[in-house]
Amino acid sequence: MKFSHSLQFNAVPDWSSHYIAYSNLKKLGRIYTFEKQLNHAPAVPDHESSPLLTGSTGDVDKAFENALDQELEKISSFYQLKESEIYGELDDVLRDVSTYDAEQQEHNEGQPPRSRGNDRPQRTESILHSIRPGARRRASTLSSSGHGHEDEDSDEDDERAALAKSRSYDGGPDDERSQPSARRRTSTVFEDYNDMSFSVLYDSGVSLKKRVVGVYVSLCELRSFIQLNRTGFSKVLKKFDKILDRNLKEGYIGKHVEPAYPFQPATMNRLSGNISRLEQVYASVVTQGKVDEARRELRLHLREHVVWERNTVWREMIGIERKAQAANMGLRHPILGADPDHANARLQGDELVMETKEISTPLGRYTCPVWLLTPTLYTLIVIFVVFFLLLALPIMEQPEQQNCLAMVVFVSLLWATEAIPLFVTSLLVPFLVVVLQVVRADEKPHARLDAKAATSYIFSAMWTPVIMLLLGGFTIAAALSKYNIAKMMATFVLSKAGTKPRTVLLTSMFVAMFASMWISNVAAPVLCYSIIQPILRNLPPESNMSKALLMGIALASNIGGAASPIASPQNLIALQNMNPAPGWGTWFFVALPICVISIVLIWLLLLATFQPGRGTTIVPIRAMKDRFSGMQWFISAVTIVTIGLWCVSHQLQPVFGDMGVVAVLPMVIFFGTGILTKEDFNNFLWTIIILAAGGLALGKAVNSSGLLHTLAEVIMQRLNGMSLYGTMVAFAALILVVATFISHTVAALIFLPLVQQVGQNMEEPHPNLLVMGGVLMCSAAMGLPTSGFPNMTAIMMEDSQTGQRYLQVKHFITRGVPASLITFAVVVTLGYGLMRLAAF
Incomplete structure (x- = not known):
């Protein structure tokens, strides 16, 4: 995929105007305009008409650097603003996680000791451990509701159902609830749901988990923002050097891009450290300290977010690309290969739809595809008529030669008119050879071969x-x-x-x-x-x-x-x-x-x-500077x-x-x-x-x-x-x-x-x-x-x-x-x- 398309498809939709203007710098004027100015510079400079930012028609490097500087300033300003905003959210989440941990510890310590009756055991795991990624997905909702909770309108209700299911199985193998007593499990669930302090704590945990996931997604988007823009600067400078035979890339990257705040190693290290820190937090809150499991769940949440939030954008952009490609390349009918102007095809959404037309016949009115009424159909009809006439008219003395003449004319007409694709006509050849009994034995008296022998003979001729x-x-x-x-x-x-x-x-x-x-x-x-x-x-x-x-x-x-x-x-x-x-x-x-x-x-x-x-005036072609590799x-x-x-x-x-x-x-x-x-x-x-x-x-x-x-x-x-x-x-x-x-x-x-x-x-x-x-x-x-x-x-x-x-x-x-x-x-x-x- 071209980088311009990759940039479009991977950019955060709300941030799209803050990425590097890669297409504008590469295609829509900058590089190719500079190329023309460099190769067709006027003898007397015209400062008023010159689009170069420096006011000089000769210094294209400086002009392009100025354009890149504007993009770099735009990206750096936006990044610092978003980083401050997201890191503020991160601090709030970390502070609330500390409060939540203290409340959970207090709740667990406040549980009465386990006794012989219906006393509840003290919880030794996170109350959110049973909540899995993908609560938005209907499959997860149905899975939870299958145990008696059918409310599909609220994510929290779904998670509460999952929690109720998991709590009915809490405890070790020696737990009394492991005994086959449906009444005791129902009693435990009922008691948990009537425990107001637990319910409040649970609601806080669900809300906190969602906030952790949200900040994690934002941090990953911030990291992607840095990576895409860094690649954009590298590629557009490489294109500039290639088109104008310059060597600007290494100097500009080292002097301007790498020292910029978003692209400093310290910035990326801090961002990666915060992502790792958030994975640790998620592990402590949700997955009982299992960091690998936390990382896997967070990535599933990230993937779900990308698919959910950007699916519409991707589909729209892909639809535009398909329509543009169809307009440029020309839609062709899958059977006849006809142009849409002749086949009367039209795009409905992303799909090619063949138009139909109602016709009157002596047997009634029928609806048929419009392509059936095109000249190609009439051409096919004429070709088949000629074929059957040649089969019937006695032109050649031998029947195999008569059939072969009809076949040669039939195939040649199909090839010449391209009424059907050329290779499809070729596929007809062995079929007609066998059915029409055209092939004879090589030895005298040259008897006609039966279908089985003719099949082996003709297919061996196709692979030589x-x-x-x-x-x-x-x-x-x-x-x-x-x-x-x-x-x-x-x-x-x-x-x-x-x-x-x-x-x-x-x-x-x-x-x-x-x-x-x-x-x-x-x-x-x-x-x-x-x-x-x-x-x-x-x-x-x-x-x-x-x-x-x-x-x-x-x-x-x-x-x-x-x-x-x-x-x-x-x-x-x-x-x-x-x-x-x-x-x-x-x-x-x-x-x-x-x-x-x-x-x-x-x-x-x-x-x-x-x-x-x-x-x-001819622009000289430059040889590729790459040396021949061993390969x-x-x-x-x-x-x-x-x-x-x-x-x-x-x-x-x-x-x-x-x-x-x-x-x-x-x-x-x-x-x-x-x-x-x-x-x-x-x-x-x-x-x-x-x-x-x-x-x-x-x-x-x-x-x-x-x-x-x-x-x-x-x-x-x-x-x-x-x-x-x-x-x-x-x-x-x-x-x-x-x-x-x-x-x-x-x-x-x-x-x-x-x-x-x-x-x-x-x-x-x-x-x-x-x-x-x-x-x-x-x-x-x-x-x-x-x-x-x-x-x-x-x-x-x-x-x-x-x-x-x-x-x-x-x-x-x-x-x-x-x-x-x-x-x-x-x-x-x-x-x-x-x-x-x-x-x-």
Whole structure:
């Protein structure tokens, strides 16, 4: 949890205005305003317009110190006032405890000696010992009332009932009341209740106990007040030093914060001593001198107080947070994933409520959810109609191929329209394969498999070495991100870029490409956008440099998705359809030159269209000052060794068999040593894994049914006489257009198996070349905001001051479409030559 949220949730509600104004100091103007003033200082100082408290635009340290001094004075004044008030209450309580002890002793000494009759024994324990924490809770009340005292409106009546119960069992094992005589126990209770002196003493004890608990709670709140404010000063100074590259924290803490009265060691020692003293008092009054039991009961009282007194505040604040998150992120229907504007969802309290509508039908009027009337439902209806028509119309000669064609069209339409989540469609694949009897035996005469055999066949196709390679990539990405290795490397490179706009733009694009190679092109743009935040904050809202940076990182991340086999899921789909699968070295030989040259050409395109250098002042990125720890060196070494083994996987095939087996090494090392935890494992993109597994199963089923071979023959007849180069250009153009409108991974799942089969059936077979060209074009499709995760991330970036998005759809059409065409040209020229040299 962020400290700003922790401060809100843990602050005493009545004292909320007296804590450090952490958010105001950090976000709402101070630090970021000083950053802008430092980087955009006017040539001639304007004392009237300068917001700096010192009157000088240069001395931001002094200005920030003045702001902190005001907060420190506010906190110190309030603390001294509350401390005086609470310590006064403490003195009163301690004085009354002494009086109460004397009265209890006098009462016990005044009891007559024990005799044979109905005489009461002298009490040797606290009369409040039976009172347990939690009297407010209904369970405690019911427990007491279960013995005949049903008054639930008064805490004192509840405690009196508990006391009556406990007194009926007072005494040792030799006590006459331990004999089974209900009459004597009733008589004792009746006699105690009619003892006026005992009743008065008891009432005083109950009142005193409540006062002790109240003062204990106040002292703990006072201690929390000190701790939260101390942490607030430390964190806001750390933020100031990081943003402005200063070293103010240690000096200010030592010179101003620690000498302040609330933060002096003597103050905290005195407060802790009083808390311990109150625990001793509670023990003497309530728990027969048992300090551990007293401490436990007081903490239960404190916890009850926090839950009882602040539950409403917490719920309100959490409700606000949820509503804000819903407004910013967009509520999505749990089934259709629709936006609330389309799904007609609304927030009622903290819950998402789906609106309903009454409709008239020939059978009567019915109420149904509004989302059932959205275009998504009609899309699903059309898709199912097409599916059943394809099942009924005799298009293919073999029934298994007819069913497989219907299934392929059905699944492809669901993927393309995203009528239901992509991974849910993938989960449908094995179900449809088995029910429609699509799979045939691998041996001739290729008889259709029964349901049991087909189930084993298709599920084995969903878990392959490619899935293990994907998991290995996720593991490396998680380790590099969790331990800030990727961020440290990225900031180090960007810190060398200087302040020239064109250099900063080119460096940012190459950093995004490199990050996409190892932590995926989903996480890479998020990382890069967080690193360039200082640049974005110090640029004018309508600056073309901001647009060029965001667009450049997005386009470079898309292209970086082709740079390594683990950079994106479509690359793993390609490896599954390539036989033999190329090693990492071969992949780098083809992909890296294409990526580098494409990024340079796109950089020139952005310079020509945005002209980011005009009137732009760049704030230099500072490298992280933290040194590489032993853990970070170890993670880096394991990553480098794993990548090295992947690069020479063909040479080590007799040892490891497949790259998927090598992927087990980082998983075992990182999870086995505790570097990554089960929470990290659970946070993997399992929807991507299921999507890839479903695509692999679909490709296996289409190939097994014979449909893929039949479609390849039909396409080859249409492409009769076309050369290998012409075939690659045609498929690359087709995939580029389709992948622009649908997910890159989905495009690969649909087209790459077909491309592989076409290449296999050519007179001069080059299936790997066509598959490699096709997968490169999947990553190159970036003409729309929805064309890939990097584009979707970029268009959601907003100016923190104005709340307006930096990029619009027109920016992707005018820059993304030309960038896609540039990459297409590079792939079909340079890429084709490299693939022929690599013997694809």
